[in-house]
Amino acid sequence: MTGIIEFFKNLPKKKCAKCGNAMVNEKADCYGNICDDCDYPGR
Numbered sequence: 895m896t897g898i899i900e901f902f903k904n905l906p907k908k909k910c911a912k913c914g915n916a917m918v919n920e921k922a923d924c925y926g927n928i929c930d931d932c933d934y935p936g937r
């Protein structure tokens with residue numbers, strides 16, 4: 895089943911919905927599309 899792998903490879907890079915930076919660490923979509931920087935408002 896290589897079709898699934900190709901599908902994920904062709905997905906565009908995620909961008910942070912707040913700052914617009916490309917997200918290096920993709921994580922579960924618990925917060926939608928927010929990068930680590932925006933995920934820690936205290937810093």
Ligand SMILES: [Zn+2]
Pocket residue numbers: 910911912913914915928929930931932933
């Ligand atoms: Zn961000």
